[in-house]
Amino acid sequence: MSLENQSALSSSNLSPYPLSETETGFASTTERGAVYHVDFTSDSDYLPETPFADSVYSFSILPIAGSIDQKDPRIEPTIVQTLHVFFDADPKAILLYVCSTENGQERVRSRLFGQWFSRHQKGFDKFDFHYAEQRLYMSAIVRRDLPQSWRVELAIMQAVEQTK
Incomplete structure (x- = not known):
């Protein structure tokens, strides 16, 4: 993944925090000293019977250190920039995001x-899979130009249904 073309992707005047590459993704440090990691993990086992299994990843946003500011407006453009860098490196990627159930805040x-x-x-396209009774709030993000992205949505829906 390359950080060469980092730019402010926010619709506002807020710029993202600078990114540094880590072993598993990227890190950024806020003005208040909070350190966040955005990690990407191969998730090929999630859809093993599909032709795109090797393109499936999951990502997580992890506060690592410092004082976390829930209202920091620069976090949003930083995460957006990170995702753009990821997809620039792998345009055929299928990125899964499962909301943490910590503190019962998965829906939020x-x-x-x-x-x-x-x-x-x-x-980009995003496919949402919400199962409130299981507290599962999950999404998949793909580039809009991914051929037959509807197959991705169907395969994930079938995988989720099998685990219910």
Whole structure:
């Protein structure tokens, strides 16, 4: 993954925090000293019977250190930039995101991520899989130009249904 073309992708004047590459993704440090990691993990076992299994990844946003500011407006453009860098490196990637159930806030996390996506969706599709009774709020993001992306949505839906 290359950091050469980092740019402010926010629709506002807020710029993303600078990214540094880590072994598993990227890290950024906020003005208040909070360190966040955005990690990407191969998730080929999730859809093993599909032709695109090797393109499936999951990502997580992890606060690592420092004082976490829930209202930091620069986090959103930083995450968006990170995802763009990831997809630039692997345009055929299928990126899964499962909202943490910590503190019972999975629905809130899903809604927030949906808002971010709707502001920055140009060139991407997001498929949502919400199962409130299992507290599962999951999404898949693909580039809009991914051939037959509807197959990705169907394969994930079938995989989720099998685990219910």
